[in-house]
Amino acid sequence: MSDPRGQAELNTFPRLLMQHAQQRPNRPAMREKEYGIWQTYSWAEVAQNVRAIACGLAELGFKRGDRLGIIGDNRPRLYWSVAACQCLGGIPVMMYQDAVAEEMAYVLQDAEIKFAVVEDQEQVDKMLEIREQCPLLEHVIYDDSRGMRHYADTFLLGLDELQSMGTAHDKNQPDFLDGEIRKGQPDDVSVMLYTSGTTGKPKGVCQTHDAFIQSAKGGCQFDKLTENEDILSYLPMAWVGDHLFSYAQAMVSGFTINCPESGETVMTDLREIGPTYYFAPPRVFENLLTTVLIRMEDASWIKRKVFSFAMDVAKRCGAEILDGKSVSTSDRFQYWLANLLVIGPLKNVLGFSRIRVAYTAGAAIGPDLFRFYRSIGINLKQLYGQTETCAYVCLQPDGQIKLDSVGKPAPGVEVKLAESGEILVKGPMLLKSYYKRPDATAESINEDGYFLTGDAGFFDEDGHLKIIDRAKDVGKLNNGSIFAPNYIENKLKFFQHVKEAVAFGNGRDYVTAFINIDLEAVGNYVERRGLAYSGYTDLAAQPMVLQLVKECVEEINAQLAADPMMADSQIKRFLILHKELDADDGELTRTRKVRRKFVSERYEVLIDALYSGKKEQHIETDVKYEDGRQGKVSADLKIEEAKTFAPQAAKTAA
Amino acid sequence: MAREIGDVILKMEGISLSFGGVKALTNISFDVREHEIRSIIGPNGAGKSSMLNVINGVYHPQEGQVTFRGEVRREMEPYLAAKQGIARTFQNIALFKGMSVIDNIMTGRNLKMKCNVFQHALHWGKARAEEIEHRRKVEEVIDFLEIQNIRKTPVGRLPYGLQKRVELGRALAAEPSMMLLDEPMAGMNVEEKQDMCRFILDVNDQFGTTIVLIEHDMGVVMDISDRVVVLDYGKKIGDGEPDVVKNDPDVIAAYLGTSH
Numbered sequence: 001m002s003d004p005r006g007q008a009e010l011n012t013f014p015r016l017l018m019q020h021a022q023q024r025p026n027r028p029a030m031r032e033k034e035y036g037i038w039q040t041y042s043w044a045e046v047a048q049n050v051r052a053i054a055c056g057l058a059e060l061g062f063k064r065g066d067r068l069g070i071i072g073d074n075r076p077r078l079y080w081s082v083a084a085c086q087c088l089g090g091i092p093v094m095m096y097q098d099a100v101a102e103e104m105a106y107v108l109q110d111a112e113i114k115f116a117v118v119e120d121q122e123q124v125d126k127m128l129e130i131r132e133q134c135p136l137l138e139h140v141i142y143d144d145s146r147g148m149r150h151y152a153d154t155f156l157l158g159l160d161e162l163q164s165m166g167t168a169h170d171k172n173q174p175d176f177l178d179g180e181i182r183k184g185q186p187d188d189v190s191v192m193l194y195t196s197g198t199t200g201k202p203k204g205v206c207q208t209h210d211a212f213i214q215s216a217k218g219g220c221q222f223d224k225l226t227e228n229e230d231i232l233s234y235l236p237m238a239w240v241g242d243h244l245f246s247y248a249q250a251m252v253s254g255f256t257i258n259c260p261e262s263g264e265t266v267m268t269d270l271r272e273i274g275p276t277y278y279f280a281p282p283r284v285f286e287n288l289l290t291t292v293l294i295r296m297e298d299a300s301w302i303k304r305k306v307f308s309f310a311m312d313v314a315k316r317c318g319a320e321i322l323d324g325k326s327v328s329t330s331d332r333f334q335y336w337l338a339n340l341l342v343i344g345p346l347k348n349v350l351g352f353s354r355i356r357v358a359y360t361a362g363a364a365i366g367p368d369l370f371r372f373y374r375s376i377g378i379n380l381k382q383l384y385g386q387t388e389t390c391a392y393v394c395l396q397p398d399g400q401i402k403l404d405s406v407g408k409p410a411p412g413v414e415v416k417l418a419e420s421g422e423i424l425v426k427g428p429m430l431l432k433s434y435y436k437r438p439d440a441t442a443e444s445i446n447e448d449g450y451f452l453t454g455d456a457g458f459f460d461e462d463g464h465l466k467i468i469d470r471a472k473d474v475g476k477l478n479n480g481s482i483f484a485p486n487y488i489e490n491k492l493k494f495f496q497h498v499k500e501a502v503a504f505g506n507g508r509d510y511v512t513a514f515i516n517i518d519l520e521a522v523g524n525y526v527e528r529r530g531l532a533y534s535g536y537t538d539l540a541a542q543p544m545v546l547q548l549v550k551e552c553v554e555e556i557n558a559q560l561a562a563d564p565m566m567a568d569s570q571i572k573r574f575l576i577l578h579k580e581l582d583a584d585d586g587e588l589t590r591t592r593k594v595r596r597k598f599v600s601e602r603y604e605v606l607i608d609a610l611y612s613g614k615k616e617q618h619i620e621t622d623v624k625y626e627d628g629r630q631g632k633v634s635a636d637l638k639i640e641e642a643k644t645f646a647p648q649a650a651k652t653a654a
Numbered sequence: 655m656a657r658e659i660g661d662v663i664l665k666m667e668g669i670s671l672s673f674g675g676v677k678a679l680t681n682i683s684f685d686v687r688e689h690e691i692r693s694i695i696g697p698n699g700a701g702k703s704s705m706l707n708v709i710n711g712v713y714h715p716q717e718g719q720v721t722f723r724g725e726v727r728r729e730m731e732p733y734l735a736a737k738q739g740i741a742r743t744f745q746n747i748a749l750f751k752g753m754s755v756i757d758n759i760m761t762g763r764n765l766k767m768k769c770n771v772f773q774h775a776l777h778w779g780k781a782r783a784e785e786i787e788h789r790r791k792v793e794e795v796i797d798f799l800e801i802q803n804i805r806k807t808p809v810g811r812l813p814y815g816l817q818k819r820v821e822l823g824r825a826l827a828a829e830p831s832m833m834l835l836d837e838p839m840a841g842m843n844v845e846e847k848q849d850m851c852r853f854i855l856d857v858n859d860q861f862g863t864t865i866v867l868i869e870h871d872m873g874v875v876m877d878i879s880d881r882v883v884v885l886d887y888g889k890k891i892g893d894g895e896p897d898v899v900k901n902d903p904d905v906i907a908a909y910l911g912t913s914h
Binding site: 033035036037147149261262264265268 | 756789790793794796797800802803805806856859860
C-alpha cells in the first residue's frame, strides 16, 4: 500500500491519531463539559490541537526521548499533551494528581523530567514548592489559567500561549511534525507509568507503542468495540487502566472519550453521557448499589413491593438471560415486566442504560454485588493485569462469567503457572524495562521471557484463571495441597457479619481461622432478635453470634469443597476473637491489612488451642486505647468445629 | 492590574439613623475606595447591618448624605443602588429555598434582562437568545465558585456553608462593581471560612469588585481587609488600616469591655 506520509503502518499512537483525523475527521473524539454544556472535539480538531502542542513543545526545546510530566484530572488537553509528547518521540509520565509535592518530587527526579504540563494553579504551586529539589525541571506549562495572573515566573507558561506558539511553528514548517511522527518506531517507549510502590520505592514501567497498541487491539477485538463506543474517563490518568481503556483503546478503535466536569460531578456526568463501555473498581459499584437500596428503604410500600418483585425476578433469571441461556417463557415475561417497571428506569438513573461492556478489577468484588449488576442486565466482567502488562492478561469472555475467576488469557497472551503456583505471563504487552533499574527488570522477567506477576493462581477445568493470593503468602498443608490464606479470608469477608479473618494452615494438618465480627452488622442482627450486649467482647461470645458465624463458615466450606484445588482448605475449627484487630495494636497495617506474622505470634496460645482439640481457651491481651492508655482484655473463647464437606458431596450440599 | 486601589467611589457623610427613640447610627462618616476591601466591624447591635442598608437604600437616614460615583444624594434607593452596580448578600441567607442553585443565581441577572414576562413565558426568539446568554454568565459564576456538582440541587437541601456560597454567586451574577457582604462567614467552620475568604479575595482580584464586608471573625477581617471601620452603639470609634485599628485603645475597650 502506498502512503505518501509513510503512515501505512499504524504502529505508533501519533500515526493512529493522524489516521483518525483523515478517516473520520468529524466523528467526536473527546467531550468535555464546560460551563454546563458538553463540548465536543472531533478527531480533526484533536489532531490539530495535538500538532499545536507538539510544535510548541519542540519550540521550547523538547527533544526526542525527553520525558514530559503530566499532572491533573482527566482533561482533554492533558490527553492531547500525551499524544503531542509521543509525536515528538518523547515519553509522557503521568502522575497522580492528588499526590503531595514530595511524592511528585521523587518521580520528577527519578524520571529526570525537564518539562511538565499541569492542570491548574494547585499543581503549579506544588511544582514551585519542589523546584529546588528538581533542578532539571525547566518548564511548567499550565492548562487552566485561573488564578495564575500574578505568577510572573518565566519558568511558567500557559498552554494557550504554548499552543499559539506551536500553531505558528506548524504553519511555517508544516513538514517538521510529520517528519517527527515518521521517525517514531513501534518499539519506542510510548509511556512511563509508575508502580504504586507498596513494596519499596515506585518504579517507572516503560511500555512501548507496540505493547499498548497490541493490548488495546486485543481488548477491542475481544469485546467487539467499535468507533461508536462512549467511555467516561474519570480514573486517574497515571493509572495503567485509564491509559489502556481511555487512551490506547480510543486511539485504536476511534471511539469517544468523555471527561467529567469535576471529581464531584462524575455521577451526574455518567447519567448524561450514558457510556457504552465502563470501568470502575468494586467500591464504586458498591456505593451505587447502597445509594439505590437506601433510597428504596425510604420509598412507599407499593414501590418497595414492586422493587422487590423485580429484584427477585432479576435474581432468578437476569444473569441467564444476559448470558443467552435458555429461560422459560414465564420467566422471560416476568423479566420483561420487571425491566419495564423497575430495571430499565433504575439503569437509567445510574447512567447504565447503554452499557454493552463494563469491567471491574483492582480488588475482589463481592459475589452478591457482582450478581446484582449482572442480573439487571449489565454485562459486568472482571479482568486481570498489572502496570507491567498494560493491565492486559486475562479477560472474562461474554457468556462465560464465573464469579471467582478472572477469565481466560486475553488474545495474544500466554499464561503459565510456575511450580510454586505463581502466575507467569508472556506476550506483546510486557514491559520493556523498569526505568534505570536493570536489576529490577532482570528480577521480574525470567530467562524464558516470562514476567513474574507475584500472584498465585490456578486454572479451573474450563481454563479460567483463578487468582488466589500473593505468591509469597501461599503455603502448603501437610498433605501437600495448596493453602492460600487470602483466598479463604476474602471469601469470609464477603459476609456482611464478618469484618476481618485470619486463616492458618501452612505446615498444619487442616485449616483454622480467627474471625472478627462486624460490630455494627452483628449488633443489628442480635438487636432485632431482642438480645442485649455490652460491647464487642460480650457480643463476640454470644451463642447466637457463634451460630451465625458458624453458618457463614460452613457455607464457605461448601464452596471450597466444590473446588477440587481448594477442597482441603475447608475451615475445620474457628474462634471469634475477643477484640477487634487494630492498627494501633500493630495487628493491622495502616491500610488495614492483617500482619500475619505479628498476629500469629501474639495469639500463639489461641492457635495452639485451635490445633489441640480444646473446647475453650482463656486469653489475656494488652490493648492500647486511642488516648494512649494501656489496658487488658481477657476472655474465655469458645472454639467451634465447623461442618466440612467431602469434595464429591459438595455439589449437592452447595 | 485590577487590584490597584483607586479613588473614593462611595462617601457616607454625617449619617444618622433612628427608629423612633432608638438611635441606630449617629453622625457617621466614612468612605470606600474603588477596588478595596473595606470592613465594618463592631459588637452586636453596633449598627453594622443598618449601615449596609443605608448604603443600598433600604433604610433612609434622617440626616447625612450618600455620594456614589460623584452623585450626591440625601438617601440612596434600592433600585438605584442595584442599577449602579451595588449587589449584596444577607446575614440570614435570603435565597429561594425550593429553587435550584442555577435558578437562584439566575435571579441575580434579572436586572439585565430586556425581554418582558410574556416573551419569557413563550421562551421564543429573542427571549431564548437572551436566556442562553444569561445562562452562560451564570455558568461562569458556577465555575468560579466551584459548585458544578450542585447546580441542579434545590438550595434548601444544601448545607449552610454552600448556601452562603450560592448567595455570593447570586450577587456576583449581577456583575456588580461593589458588593456588600453581610457576615458571609457567620456560622461556618474553619475550612468553609477559608474557602469563602479565598472566593472573596478572588472576586476582588479578578473582577476588581469593591467589597464592603461585615464580619465578626477578627482574624479574617484583619487578614483580608484594606481598611476597617469600627462602630459601637451607632458611633464610629475607629477607622483605618487593620494594624492601626487593632491597636486602638477605644476599639479594644469596645470589644473586651473596660472598667468604668
